[in-house]
Amino acid sequence: MRRDIFQAVADPTRRAIIALIAVQALTPNAIAEHFDTSRQAVSKHLRILQECEVVKKEHQGREIYYELEVEKMKEIDQWLEQFRKIWETRFNQLDDVLATLKMKENE
Amino acid sequence: MRRDIFQAVADPTRRAIIALIAVQALTPNAIAEHFDTSRQAVSKHLRILQECEVVKKEHQGREIYYELEVEKMKEIDQWLEQFRKIWETRFNQLDDVLATLKMKENE
């Protein structure tokens, strides 16, 4: 089974969990309270997130806090990099089109 | 079934297809030649990418060119935005740590 950041963020519940613990580390129960799903379901998502190395456990007495590995999110950012150039190019081309239109206007 | 950009990029073959047609629009056969998978498998991925509104068909005679909707990729970028602030914060905190260490060095 695939275990990477893209797999991690493919599920909307997992994206919500990520966004939630990005603010502060939380226990599975605390996380589950934010959703309509069960603790066990959240627990399973947390396990997948762990396997994808997106979250990190931290034991504190009988509670376990799950913390986000923010660095991992950068991998998505890096993959997007190749498309940023295209955005810019397309944007410049649009500029050219607009410029051409403006020239025609002045004819 | 979920049909969003995150679902679209969850699969490595689909990510490769996206990167491939980002350069230039291609036909399903041309795309399939780049992979170890069958044309039909690629065709299925293209269908999903279409449903996710990541690619756009363009008929040209009996050939069909698939073109990337680059704009769609920005949705990922937008979702990442919330974590960029955290990167920066963490980075600043690291700066603080480094500054503190430097101070101790000079003691």
Added chain:
DNA sequence: TATATACGCAACTATTCGGTTTCACAAATT
């Protein structure tokens, strides 16, 4: 020590995914 709480894990189920095989159809070629 007995009990409550916080949690992970295993077993089970329904659904989805990624793939193959097969078939149908439309456009180009003969």
Added chain:
DNA sequence: AATTTGTGAAACCGAATAGTTGCGTATATA
């Protein structure tokens, strides 16, 4: 008109997913 080529779609399969239920275990508390 018959054939080749480019393609989509349906039927099917094994594996993974997302969820549930039930149970075991460790920590805290009475």
